[in-house]
Amino acid sequence: MTSHIHRFRQLVYDQLLPEFCNDTKRQFGIANFNEKSIRISELDAGNFLRAWDGGLIQHVARGLYKAPMSKASEQFFSSGRKNTATGEAIAKEARSVTLWLEPVITVATLARLHFEFGWPKQLLGMQSADWAFDAMAFLSSDASAEHIAGEIKKTDAEVEKLIQFMQALSRSIDPATASPRGAEKNAFKKVKALNLRKPPLFWAVGPNGLSYVFEVGYGADEVLWFSEASEARLRCPLVQA
Template identity: 45%
Template sequence: MSARRAFDELLEGTLIPAFCSDPARRMNASGFVARSNTLSESDAADFLRAWQAGLPVHQGRGQYLVGAATVREQFFTSGSKGPAERSFTLWLEPIITVGAIGRLHFDHGWPIGCLSAQSADWAFDVVATLDRKRAIIAGEVKKTRKEIDDLIFYMKQYSAEPGAIDSMSGKIRNGYKKVVSLRKLRAPVLWLVGPDQYEHVFEVAYSRDGMMEFIPTLPLALAFKLDGAAPNTDV
């Protein structure tokens, strides 16, 4: 059986019923918008591996904690509150996020207790830490390749402007917020993950005046090491 078919069975048999179990949502399975399920084969495989290992822990109402996270993830977004029976769609980013955390755990050796979905300031979707406090990897997930490419463009722009003021909106502001958060986290590795394992890995060099440089590197930089995944370089 293909990973995508297995995911569809999990979706219909487990994920949708769990999400619809809360009567306050006024939803049932017939309200799911099937065309929203555009998950790729590789993303389905990554999610299933994490799911089968029990990495997402159900908290009720179709909400899950992943790793050391304190913020609950859900895999659907809701339609208008107006109709008696509300529609809902698959939310690709959390699905890819769970798969990405699984990859860090299974492929790169990170203990699950060092991994979490969502940073404390909500700026990043994936964080890998040592000692539960020192951020090593800051990861962000987007549902399209273009969104990843746009994020890289704007993060590079604002990483060279320590004094930039938050007066923008949309994807521009999103890039700005990531840079502001990264300056606080000082994570040495930035991991940007799109659909179908489209990804970019950067080592981050920090200067004393607040500027940053993103240096493209190989996925080997994501590997777990007790002394950190990459040097936290000051320039």
């Protein structure tokens, strides 16, 4: 039986990588792809393929993909800078290309929302307009606020740090004067977006099924709090149990 990772690898080489590298504005050269960057779990590969087979994402152009409610397109690869060590910029073909794991897990997350929790694919999206959230579920196609706001990280440690920062920042920093940096800045961006649009659920997702679901409560002066909840809360309320 063919493993999910094996089939995912085939999809990368047969379609995803050529779409990205051979674009006329890139022409990076497929030979420069770092095969070792395909560090994906069997579970995440399987869920990505479920989303792929189920038509949850569509190719827009130039190796960029969107879901129906996406506010921006996603790419599955990142490219290194030109090598200028000799003082001369060399051809684009020399840029290194690696698999970008977070968008891959984002697509895998859409598969879970659709196939496990009953969300219609037309109500799922990747990337919020303010780039605060990676995966979103909406109650209608014209909704301006997410019902589920999801953030994807490529390692367990990054997920844990994000949650730690978000919980601390939501209670202790004045949004009007805050100027956090680094990972705190990323976490604070999500706290601000939650306060702005007030989705009832926040979902932090990592590799290989790592998942933390939170019910979000909103108080005065932009204070919010997180209550850890079961994944059962992710079930689409539009679908009868």
